[in-house]
Amino acid sequence: MLHIEIYGMDDEGLMLEYELLRQGFEIYFVTDTAVLPAASNLRNQEIGKQSHAYLLRHEIHFEGINGYAIDMYAKCGLIRIAP
Numbered sequence: 152m153l154h155i156e157i158y159g160m161d162d163e164g165l166m167l168e169y170e171l172l173r174q175g176f177e178i179y180f181v182t183d184t185a186v187l188p189a190a191s192n193l194r195n196q197e198i199g200k201q202s203h204a205y206l207l208r209h210e211i212h213f214e215g216i217n218g219y220a221i222d223m224y225a226k227c228g229l230i231r232i233a234p
Contacts, residue, residue, distance in 0.1 A: 203220050
């Protein structure tokens with residue numbers, strides 16, 4: 152498993168996660184807790200929805216996942232489909 156920190160580098164963090172997934176790396180849940188806010192900051196609904204779906208599909212549950220997801224969907228104008 153791999154863990155990356157974004158620290159305000161939203162574009163770079165999202166590109167890194169995409170590249171790692173494309174190469175077959177398994178993403179640690181903490182990474183996606185950083186990616187959901189990055190997608191929110193960039194208002195990138197596709198990356199946000201994909202990251203949220205990845206967490207759900209891999210049954211990765213943690214305290215606060217719904218808060219991160221709701222924030223991301225709201226900032227992307229998708230509050231109607233928020234969890």
